Amino acid sequence: MGLFILRRVWVMLLTALCLTFIVFFLTNLYPNLEKLAKSEGNFRMTDEQVDSWLSNRGYTDNVFSKYGQWLGVLPGYVIEGSDGETRARCAIPGEPVEDAATFCGVLQGNWGSSTVFKVPVLDKVGESLALTGKLMFWVLVVMVPSALLLGVLAGMREGSATDRSLSTIAITTTATPEYVSGVILIAVFASSTAGLQWFKATAASAMEDANFENFFLPVLTIALYGMGYIARMTRASMAEVMTAQYIRTARLKGVSFGNIVMKHALRNALIAPFTVIMLQFPWLLNGVVIVETLFNYKGFGWTLVQAAGNNDIELLLGVSVVSVFVVLITQLISDIGYVYLNPRISVS
């Protein structure tokens, strides 16, 4: 088992390296850099000025050397610019260039600073990740148990009235996009339209202090959408398991229906949905953009959109590094959990 995890971590690092390189390459394409130069320097710069601005700040190096510097495995540039000023990648503003460290990259904890928010990337990413983490946690708490319950109840007697009504609910919720269900929920529960002003239509205050009133609607909006999908998967898996021969064996052994479902079917039926649940993490991380925007909740998805929309290269890179790791780690957990659920798969 230990060896298995070690191998997976190794593969994970390799994947992370490749993926961040791709993102790095794409964000550092010349048009992006030109935009950066103009927004940071002067909007009326000539082409020559742009070039010298970029080369003075090490942007015109080849992409591998830039990636190495960003990563912190190659020494940061020290360039005596065409304007006579010496700049170093690792120089701290206000301190002499000569005192700058040799390496300063992601590995040294130097993730650069955000051009939009004017704060270090690491702080911004950490802050928004914590906010989205809070949202994700409550979404999972609401979504997973209800989805599994819905799926199991529907799947244990395929074709019955319970199955049909629960399946209809599941399909309806998953077929309604968040921007529709979110707006409806706000209209019904948070506006004067229906008169039920039970909840708040904005979750901005939830960033500081989340409570039922200001946080329930965004959580419900996301959970409803994801729930239908997981419930459908669980139902299909459960329905298949219920027709398996070993369920007949159990039935003809005299096991009661409740025990058949709980003891014999459940564990086998959860194998497939488990993978799907773990696949929800990446979606929750970045796919909640709409809900975060709708409820004005400045989480990870919202930050990603801001970074992309404003050509904030360093922030964009930081966000993608974190995304890559979150995805890979959840998949590792998913694989390990799979082994525990399914005794036929062994890693040791």
Add this chain to the structure above:
Amino acid sequence: MADTYDGPILEIDRLSISFFTRLREIPAVMDFSVAVQPGEAVGLVGESGCGKSTVALGVMQDLGKNGRIVGGSIKFKGRDLGAMSADELRQIRGSEIAMIYQEPMASLNPAMKIGRQLMEVPMIHRGSSEKEAYDRALQVVTDVKLPDPKRILDSYPHQLSGGQQQRIVIAMALMAEPSLLILDEPTTALDVTVEAAVVELVKDLGKKYGTSMLFISHNLGLVLETCDRLCVMYSGEAVERGSIADVFDEMQHPYTQALFRSIPLPGADKNARPLRAIPGNFPLPHERPQGCNFGPRCDYFEAGRCDVGDIPMAQVPGNDRHATRCVKFQEIDWKAPMALEATKEKGEPGKVVLRMDNLKKYYEVAANALFGSSGETKVVKANETLSFEARESETLAIVGESGCGKSTFAKVLMGLETATEGEILLDNKPIQSTAIEDRDTKTISDIQMVFQNPFDTLNPSMTVGRQIMRALEIFGIGDSEDARRKRMLELLDLVKLPRAFADRMPRQLSGGQKQRVGIARAFAGDARIVVADEPVSALDVSVQAAVTDLLMEIQREHKTTLLFISHDLSIVRYLSDRVMVMYLGHVVELGTTDQVFAPPYHPYTEALLSAVPIADTSVEKTHIVLEGDIPSAMNPPSGCPFQTRCRWKDRVPGGLCESEVPAQKTLADGHQIKCHLSDAVLAEMDAVIKVAAE
């Protein structure tokens, strides 16, 4: 429970079961009656689709949503099962009536430890504590003769072999000492030697616990070995019912007779005394004829008598509880010998077309599949020094149980795998290391294969004709679409299928017909060597005879070399010229059919012969039951591969069997065995199968 009831354990009276679909009601079982007395074993025999499993599920009252009992009653110890509530039924299931199923792997919960699954039974029915239940489970697992019961209870189903799994299923059924045990094809998924051991176990346990049994099988030989009485079913009806002796020796129904004539018993011969297939096809449930269901396929059919009205079961006078559903049974001369079909010329084996020389196929497997190549590798010796030759128009049978390497050998010959060492010579041309992609069209069309499962080997979305024409196209036969279509129709004629079948989809064909299409496809390029991998084992007995016959006939005409891979020794004895017995990758015996089927045997051949059930009351067999399972090819025993299960081992001095792989030695002309036994000991061997003198 104080049992004062002394009537029959199970009494089924005029039972009718139907399945309801949107279109119509499909009667699956009609007017079926049978009684099981205490301690008695009753066999239920019939071909697939005859309703025998439906009867079993009817007894368990588990017919699913669509099935319903539409007439008659099922009484268990005098109580009508149909009138019981769900709770009452649940108490009976598992404790009073238990069932053993066809596929042991599928009927055990893969995510639950064996011990848990067994302990559940007494915990539900007797309210036992966990400790009591565990002790009981341990005892029953010991009873079914599984080694190391504690470890077995603590393992998951997938960690056991097929034979062990089936023993667990049996153990589970016996946990509550039921009065009635229903066995639904309990050994069909198992190898013959394992089957023999399981059957013996069931018989012993039946005696020990005094359990009555309802034994469902399509195998007449197995029923003969296990049951006291039997009931033959055809198309939803019981057609004949009686004691084993009465039904086997004095059959009174044309279907029973036809069934016996279509199975290869000792004495049948493909040239002198060919099998007789039952003409026609099994009627679909909604297309059953008027009157006698068997009428259209019956030799004794008489219009006006057999096709009017319902035919009732009639008692056969003079015999004990022997009944038949035939209006003419008292007029038919049952003793009349089978009308001999035209005997056929025996094809003379011609020149050698295929020669194997020291062929070896090893696989390297990573010791741990998940870690890929970084782990240590193990070598699986799937084929170990295979040497033989096959001649034109000869049938060479390759016999062995699962894992013996017969399929690997077929793959190497076909070019799906390349040989590790040694030579395969086709017309003196080595082909062992040419993969199928690199072989020329001629070689490919020369060596063709007929597969085991006709249901999976045809493309479900292409018409039959198109599939055969596709093969012709690949083999480069015919220069135009028309020419190929003409050739395809000829091929359909060859396999005796109506030409109209060319435009049918595979799903519209029965199993036997699909297998004929498979044969037609194999012969599309005038194959000279056909590898038939268990070509009839997925088919019903009455169809088996027809398909084997067809193969033989095509072989006679085309002088084909047939490599017939099978585990069924009866059919091998019937149709092959030479036999090669394989065990764990080794050829343990090779000789002509007569040489292999008569002593001296290789000890494995001896056990194999003894394990095959033969549906003939006049045959006596030596009783040899092999202990344990076939060793894994990953981890073969040292020395002789068979030494772990051999009963002759102590006759070889010096522990030679454990240290050295025996050399191939020649006994008589062309008869080779791989065994350490001395000639003197070999000469002591008795024939396993003896036909009692009449």
